[in-house]
Amino acid sequence: MTKDNLATHNLCIEEIEKIALNSDVRKFKVKYQDGSRGTLRIFVYSKKYVAYYRGNATARGYDLWNYAMNEKKSFASVEPVQPKTAVQKYCDNMRKFKNAFLNRSNPKLWSNIQDAYSQIDIDTIQSQMEESDKLNNSYDCYCWLSENYPGSGIVKENDYKTTTILANKPSPWKNNSHLYGEYQTCVENISKHIENKEDFDYTWRANYDIHVSGKNCGDGVYRAWLSREYYNCGNGYYYLLINDNSAVFCEKD
Secondary structure, three states: HHHHHHHHHHHHHHHHHHHHOOOOOOEEEEEEEEOEEEEEEEEEEEEOOOEEOOOOOOOOOEEHHHHHHHHHOEEEEEEEOOOOOHHHHHHHHHHHHHHHHHOOEEEEEEEHHHHHHHOHHHHHHHHHHOOOOOOOOOOHHHHHHHHHHHOOOOOOOOOOOOOEEEHHHOOHHHHOOOHHHHHHHHHHHHHHHHHHHOOOEEEEEOOEEEEEEEEEEOOOOEEEEEEEEEOOOOEEEEEEEEOOEEEEEEOOO
């Protein structure tokens, strides 16, 4: 690296540090001195130091000043990527829920929620939210949506998370092999249950106590659930089963 190139690289690092220590920016678009481009993800530690993540890592960082030595690349220019607002993040999650129910859900499950999502325009909701200057976090957005769309029938949860039946297979090291049959019976029969709108109920132990069930409800809607509760406890994480394997997060209790 020439003296001029090193000076440019160091100025870029100084710019990254200045922005990171004085804002919530944690991502930068980067142009390297070889002409290539990329994205730099960083974090602040001890309130005054900046490190960067390599690849898709989220748990271990490296000293930003060692970047050129570690990555064999040097910065030519950097551009901060402004973090999304609370409204943008919340509406992005709403779009994920909408996609799950309209494009991934079995049409025989949760027909009420599928109908609800088919009738709403999330772009319109986001525009309405952005007119308010009081929505500073996901809870504010949740409250606004509950107040302005009280009977919408959509999922208002703050965060989009998923799990699957197959991901909650019984743990062989927890001495519960006797429950494997319950899991296997569920996997083998759940497609038939849903296709025929049959009631079903299965329980086994994995990293959590797992409960998968479905039934025809009094309003004519066929619903199914997957819960992951702490061992021998009535509290945990609750999901809406949308097909014969996948479930989307609903609430934590």
